[in-house]
Amino acid sequence: MKTILIFxxxxxxxNPLLAESTRQLESHEHGVGQLExxxxxQKIAIDLHAPGADIVGFEYxxxxxxxxxxxxxxxxxxxxxxDLFLISSDAKCxxxxxxxxxxxxxxxxxxxxxxxxxxxxxxxxxxxxQEKSAHTExxxxxxxxxxxxxxxxxxxxAYFDLFPNAKELEVQMISDVGAFTxxxxxxxxxxxxxxxx
Amino acid sequence: xxxxLAFGSLMARALTxxxxxxxxxxxxxxxxxxxxxxxxxxxxxxxxxSGTDLIVGARSGSVQLLLYSIFRIGNATxxxxxxxxxxIAAQQNVDWIVPVSLGDSxxxxxxxGTTNEFFKRYKYRSKSNLKLQDGAFITDLFxxxxxxxVATELGxxxxxxxxxxxxxxxxxxxxxxxxxxAGILKKTSTPVDRTIIVSLEAIEAIxxxxxxxxxxxxxxTPNDILRKMDLKPHAITxxxxxxxxxxxxxxxxxxxxxxxKEPLLAILPGVALQELWQIVGVAESALIAISAMVVVxxxxxxxxxxxxxxxxxxxxxxxxxxxxxxxxxILGMLVAEATFVTAxxxxxxxxxxxxxxxxxxxxxxxxxxxxxxxxxxxxxxALLIFSVIIAGAFISLxxxxxxxxxxxxxxxxxxx
Numbered sequence: 001m002k003t004i005l006i007f008x009x010x011x012x013x014x015n016p017l018l019a020e021s022t023r024q025l026e027s028h029e030h031g032v033g034q035l036e037x038x039x040x041x042q043k044i045a046i047d048l049h050a051p052g053a054d055i056v057g058f059e060y061x062x063x064x065x066x067x068x069x070x071x072x073x074x075x076x077x078x079x080x081x082x083d084l085f086l087i088s089s090d091a092k093c094x095x096x097x098x099x100x101x102x103x104x105x106x107x108x109x110x111x112x113x114x115x116x117x118x119x120x121x122x123x124x125x126x127x128x129x130q131e132k133s134a135h136t137e138x139x140x141x142x143x144x145x146x147x148x149x150x151x152x153x154x155x156x157x158a159y160f161d162l163f164p165n166a167k168e169l170e171v172q173m174i175s176d177v178g179a180f181t182x183x184x185x186x187x188x189x190x191x192x193x194x195x196x197x
Numbered sequence: 198x199x200x201x202l203a204f205g206s207l208m209a210r211a212l213t214x215x216x217x218x219x220x221x222x223x224x225x226x227x228x229x230x231x232x233x234x235x236x237x238x239x240x241x242x243x244x245x246x247s248g249t250d251l252i253v254g255a256r257s258g259s260v261q262l263l264l265y266s267i268f269r270i271g272n273a274t275x276x277x278x279x280x281x282x283x284x285i286a287a288q289q290n291v292d293w294i295v296p297v298s299l300g301d302s303x304x305x306x307x308x309x310g311t312t313n314e315f316f317k318r319y320k321y322r323s324k325s326n327l328k329l330q331d332g333a334f335i336t337d338l339f340x341x342x343x344x345x346x347v348a349t350e351l352g353x354x355x356x357x358x359x360x361x362x363x364x365x366x367x368x369x370x371x372x373x374x375x376x377x378x379a380g381i382l383k384k385t386s387t388p389v390d391r392t393i394i395v396s397l398e399a400i401e402a403i404x405x406x407x408x409x410x411x412x413x414x415x416x417x418t419p420n421d422i423l424r425k426m427d428l429k430p431h432a433i434t435x436x437x438x439x440x441x442x443x444x445x446x447x448x449x450x451x452x453x454x455x456x457x458k459e460p461l462l463a464i465l466p467g468v469a470l471q472e473l474w475q476i477v478g479v480a481e482s483a484l485i486a487i488s489a490m491v492v493v494x495x496x497x498x499x500x501x502x503x504x505x506x507x508x509x510x511x512x513x514x515x516x517x518x519x520x521x522x523x524x525x526x527i528l529g530m531l532v533a534e535a536t537f538v539t540a541x542x543x544x545x546x547x548x549x550x551x552x553x554x555x556x557x558x559x560x561x562x563x564x565x566x567x568x569x570x571x572x573x574x575x576x577x578x579a580l581l582i583f584s585v586i587i588a589g590a591f592i593s594l595x596x597x598x599x600x601x602x603x604x605x606x607x608x609x610x611x612x613x
Contacts, residue, residue, distance in 0.1 A: 174467070
C-alpha cells in the first residue's frame with residue numbers, strides 16, 4: 001500500500017498537467033477517424049487521426065513481435081498518403097512531407113499536449129493503468145504539392161481497403177471557397193470536390 | 198398538322214384552357230419562388246461570416262458557439278479569460294485576432310464590445326467589409342457604432358446619447374456612462390445590423406462601479422477618471438481569428454481545443470454553419486415537398502380537364518376518325534394539347550415569379566433581411582420546368598389513350 005501511495009504521489013507531482021489539476025479527456029470512438037484537409041494554392045496539408053483499433057486492431061502497448069510488426073507495417077502504409085487517398089494523376093500531386101506515428105499516452109505526457117485519461121485520480125493502481133486504460137491513436141500528417149490542383153475533382157479513400165477495421169472518417173476541409181465537413185463511410189469511400197476548391 | 202389541330206382545339210375552348218393554364222402557372226411560380234427563397238436564405242445564412250478562419254469560445258457545442266458569437270442567439274456557457282486570449286494571440290500562426298465581449302443590451306438590441314479591428318476583419322457576403330453609412334468608427338471610450346436596423350428602428354442619429362442596460366432584458370442601466378453614437382453602419386443583412394458595437398474598454402469601464410452583478414450604491418466613478426484607468430478586460434466572450442496560412446488552421450484549432458489551462462473550443466465557421474443548416478434543413482425539405490405537391494395537384498387538375506373535355510368532344514373525335522384520321526393522330530393531338538398547356542403555364546409562371554420578385558424584392562429585404570437575387574433560372578430550375586412539362590405530357594397520356602381506344606365506337610353512336 002505504501003509503495004503504491006508513494007508511486008501515486010510521484011506520478012501526480014511529476015506530471016505538470018495533473019499538478020494544475022486539469023482533467024480533460026478527448027473523445028475516442030473506435031471505427032471513426034478524423035481527417036483534416038487544408039488547401040492553399042498548390043499545397044494540401046492533410047492530418048489524419050485514427051484510433052489504434054481502426055489501424056492495427058488493438059490499442060494496448062505492442063509487446064509481442066507480431067504486434068510490433070503490425071504497428072510498423074501500419075506506420076509504413078500511413079507514410080504513403082497517395083496510396084491511402086487516391087487523387088487523379090492529372091492533378092500531378094507529389095508528397096512533400098509525410099510523417100506517421102503512434103501516439104500513446106506516455107508520449108502525450110511528454111509532449112505536454114494533453115492528457116487523455118484521468119484515471120490517475122480515480123484509482124490508485126497506477127502501475128496497471130498503462131495496460132488497462134490506454135487508448136492509442138495513429139497520427140499522420142502530410143503535405144502534398146499538386147501542380148494542377150484543378151484536376152482534383154474527387155478523392156477516393158483506399159484507406160478503407162487498407163485498414164479493414166476503419167468504418168468512417170470525419171472530414172473537415174478548408175479551401176478558397178470556405179470550410180466544409182463530410183462524413184466518409186466505408187460503403188461510399190469517395191469525397192466529391194467539385195465546386196469546393 | 199397535329200400541332201395546328203391541337204392549337205385550334207385549345208383556342209376553341211379558350212376559357213377552360215386558360216383556367217388550367219392559370220392553375221399550372223401559379224403552381225410553377227410558387228414552386229420556383231420557394232426554390233429561390235430557399236437558396237437565397239441558405240446563401241445569406243452562409244454569407245453571414247466569411248474571411249474568419251476560426252471562432253474561439255468556451256468549450257460547448259460548435260453550433261452553440263456560432264449562434265451566440267455571430268448570430269447573437271442564446272448565451273455563452275462561459276467566458277474566456279484575458280490571459281488565455283493573449284496566449285492564443287501570441288501563437289505564431291495567428292495573423293489577427295479580434296475579441297468579442299457580449300452580455301449587455303440596449304432596448305431589444307445586443308451590445309458587443311470589441312476593437313476597431315472588428316470593422317476591418319469581420320466580413321460577410323463573399324468578403325465584403327462593413328461600411329459606414331454615416332459618422333465614424335470608434336475613436337473615444339464612450340463611442341458606439343450601431344447597425345442599420347438599430348438606427349432605423351430606434352430612429353437614432355449621429356451624436357445621440359444611448360444608455361446601455363446591464364445584462365439582457367434587465368432594468369438596471371449603466372446610466373452614469375451614456376454612450377454617444379459615433380457611426381451608423383450600412384445594412385448588411387447580417388446580425389451586425391441589430392448590434393450596438395462599443396470598445397472592449399468601454400465594457401470594462403461601465404462595469405467599474407458594479408460588483409457581483411449589481412451596482413455598488415452611491416459609487417459612481419466620473420468619466421474623466423475612468424478614462425485614465427487601466428481598462429484591460431478580464432474576460433471576453435469569444436474571439437475571431439485569421440491565420441497566416443490556411444494550412445495552419447487545423448493545427449491552431451487543435452492547439453486551442455487541447456489548450457490545457459482552460460477548456461476552449463475553436464470552430465471553423467463554415468463547418469458550424471453547415472451543421473446548423475443541417476438542423477434547419479428539415480424545414481427546407483418540407484417546403485420543397487409542399488410546393489411539389491401543389492404542382493402535382495395542378496397537373497392532376499389538367500388531367501381532369503382533358504378527361505371531361507373528352508365527353509364534349511366525342512363527336513369531334515368520331516368525325517376525325519371518319520374522315521380518315523388514324524387513332525394515333527387523336528392520341529398525338531391530345532398529348533400535344535396538354536404539353537402546350539403546361540408549357541404556356543410554365544412560361545407564364547416564370548413571368549409571374551419575376552414580376553413578383555421585381556415588385557417585392559426590396560420589401561423582402563427590408564422585412565426579413567433576405568436578398569433574393571433576380572437572375573435567370575439556374576440549370577436546376579430549367580431542368581425542373583422541363584420535367585414539369587414532360588410530366589404534363591405523360592399525365593395527358595391517360596385520357597389520350599382512352600380517347601384513342603374509344604374514338605370510333607363511342608362517337609358514332611348517337612346519344613340522345
